[in-house]
Amino acid sequence: xxxxxxxKRIALTATTALFAGxxxxxxxxxxxxxxxxxxAGVGNNATAVLSGANLNxxxxxxxxxxxxxxxxxxxxxxxxxxxxEGLARSVGLLSKDTSSSTAQTATLxxxxxxxxxxxxxxxxxxxxxxxTFASATPGGNTGxxxxxxxxxxxxxxxxxxxxxxxxxxxxTAPASAGTYTVSLYKHSGTTAPTTAVPSGGSLAxxxxxxxxxxxxxxxxxxxxxxxxxxxxxxxxxxVDSTTSNVATGSNWFVNFALKDGYNAFxxxxxxxxxxxxxxxxxxxxxxxxxxxxxxxTAVLAGNGATQSLTIGQPTAGAPLTTTVxxxxxxxxxxxxxxxxxxxxxxVEIASVATGDLGVAGSSFTNTDWLDEGLVMTNTVAGxxxxxxxxxxxxxxxxxxxxxxSSAEFTMDPxxxxxxxxxxxxxxxxxxxxxxxxNASYSAGLFxxxxxxxxxxxxxxxxxxxxxxxxxxxxxxxxxxxxxxxxEASFDKATYVQGDLATLTVTFKDSKGNAANSVTTPGPLTxxxxxxxxxxxxxxxxxxxxxxxxxxxxxxxGTTTGMTAGTYTSIIDFTSLTAVAATKATPTYxxxxxxxxxxxxxxxxxxxxxxASINKQIQALxxxxxxxxx
Numbered sequence: 001x002x003x004x005x006x007x008k009r010i011a012l013t014a015t016t017a018l019f020a021g022x023x024x025x026x027x028x029x030x031x032x033x034x035x036x037x038x039x040a041g042v043g044n045n046a047t048a049v050l051s052g053a054n055l056n057x058x059x060x061x062x063x064x065x066x067x068x069x070x071x072x073x074x075x076x077x078x079x080x081x082x083x084x085e086g087l088a089r090s091v092g093l094l095s096k097d098t099s100s101s102t103a104q105t106a107t108l109x110x111x112x113x114x115x116x117x118x119x120x121x122x123x124x125x126x127x128x129x130x131x132t133f134a135s136a137t138p139g140g141n142t143g144x145x146x147x148x149x150x151x152x153x154x155x156x157x158x159x160x161x162x163x164x165x166x167x168x169x170x171x172t173a174p175a176s177a178g179t180y181t182v183s184l185y186k187h188s189g190t191t192a193p194t195t196a197v198p199s200g201g202s203l204a205x206x207x208x209x210x211x212x213x214x215x216x217x218x219x220x221x222x223x224x225x226x227x228x229x230x231x232x233x234x235x236x237x238x239v240d241s242t243t244s245n246v247a248t249g250s251n252w253f254v255n256f257a258l259k260d261g262y263n264a265f266x267x268x269x270x271x272x273x274x275x276x277x278x279x280x281x282x283x284x285x286x287x288x289x290x291x292x293x294x295x296x297t298a299v300l301a302g303n304g305a306t307q308s309l310t311i312g313q314p315t316a317g318a319p320l321t322t323t324v325x326x327x328x329x330x331x332x333x334x335x336x337x338x339x340x341x342x343x344x345x346x347v348e349i350a351s352v353a354t355g356d357l358g359v360a361g362s363s364f365t366n367t368d369w370l371d372e373g374l375v376m377t378n379t380v381a382g383x384x385x386x387x388x389x390x391x392x393x394x395x396x397x398x399x400x401x402x403x404x405s406s407a408e409f410t411m412d413p414x415x416x417x418x419x420x421x422x423x424x425x426x427x428x429x430x431x432x433x434x435x436x437x438n439a440s441y442s443a444g445l446f447x448x449x450x451x452x453x454x455x456x457x458x459x460x461x462x463x464x465x466x467x468x469x470x471x472x473x474x475x476x477x478x479x480x481x482x483x484x485x486x487e488a489s490f491d492k493a494t495y496v497q498g499d500l501a502t503l504t505v506t507f508k509d510s511k512g513n514a515a516n517s518v519t520t521p522g523p524l525t526x527x528x529x530x531x532x533x534x535x536x537x538x539x540x541x542x543x544x545x546x547x548x549x550x551x552x553x554x555x556x557g558t559t560t561g562m563t564a565g566t567y568t569s570i571i572d573f574t575s576l577t578a579v580a581a582t583k584a585t586p587t588y589x590x591x592x593x594x595x596x597x598x599x600x601x602x603x604x605x606x607x608x609x610x611a612s613i614n615k616q617i618q619a620l621x622x623x624x625x626x627x628x629x
Contacts, residue, residue: 059205062088062115071113074168095262104207117168123159125193139166216261224259227334233308245339258304278314279322317343319397342395347472361445387443412458448479481509488584514548522575530562
């Protein structure tokens, strides 16, 4: 059955207008081992195969569109031939699921009629929880068949078969809305169904019929209609694309399928799509890019069975964020917001390291500086990249733009110096437009000449497809030699138990310049009394900033307590002290908190107080003597 088959509205005569509605498929077909039942309104009824798993285990409903207005029972006769069920018609059928076994569902108008048929070769009984049966027929059976109804006709028995054939009947629903069950029982092999006890056999098939007073067919349903964003035009899934934006010149698509309250495709109506910010729209069959996207409104006269809305940029190379709205006959079906990136208009530089003297960017192998972890996700290489700075391309709206290759990046020749003779980019370029991903930036490199110093440099990006070149703002790149000596200090002179202490180590090269940040200063051993290291120590990797500095964090105090006093630490980068550096020995004072006043302090205060009192007495005596004179 084609997914694009149009479901037709029942066109009934005036006398049967009560049953006007939409033939459709119920929301969730139930799996069964028998042949799949066709959805309602597809043009043809289900073919009832008189053998295999379907025989004595299936019950079908006539789902073909009814243009005659009257219910018609299926008849297995030579005149009809293989199309035994072709003339069967139901009246007032609004929906039918795609199963044919014991868990079927359907929706029918009050007093509507289902034309039911089943391939059988044994005694069977149709029975219902309410409503009545009529026009039962054993089809083309040539045996001494018998048809019997209960009183009232809630059950009909068909028996005495000579061969497999088609049993059929019409069931009229009650005039009251509700949920009813229609069942087919067969001879169990030992017990046959009867009009009095149809369930005396075994259950072969069953359908639960929801009977309603009015139809909600023909009106768009947000429950059954589906709509999703996609980077491809294809059948709607109702699951939006996980892509946040697409490249300039690409299209977004909103794939949609419109259905009514019975999960049926709608009659032809007015489908209108509108977009903000001048986005260009076009509607076409699902899986096909619209050939015309020239306006911010697109209109289609159709049922919206399976469609794709194409969204394009109004201005080539300009970023676009647009909200599109799709409606059917004035009812909004869905609203989606999508972004198409513009052409790169800005080169942003961040996290610039200090390079090593005489090392070319192409030879740079340090993967620590960019701090991408053990495995860098979203890249072809899948491993951390060697890099000395981050390069991010953005369009005029701030969206991240992806380069085509590292060859598109070059140094602005006007900024070349003997200190920084070249700029380049790692071959593993940015692949993600998510700002939280390491793969959103490319890894920049620069070469260092033989002399320490810094230069203001610029990186250029030339789009290979368009030939357009943009240049970064000037940024400072610095070169220095390896760590040679160092100094260390704590962030405070005095700590209270429970404080956090920060040790800052500043490294210098052999010429006294701040050391480069891409060469390890080597192993570290330290002795810091009554402090516990929080950050990693051991063998230090490259320095953590471009100023030749590395910091370590400690908690003040130990699990066994601490003793107040003044202490001297020993900070020893053994590879450096073995050559020219001197061990650093910064001091600090520790207190346990509370009143730390000593007896000596108290005695000193008392002596000072006595001296102050004596001075006051002397001044008073002098004042008295002066008055007596």
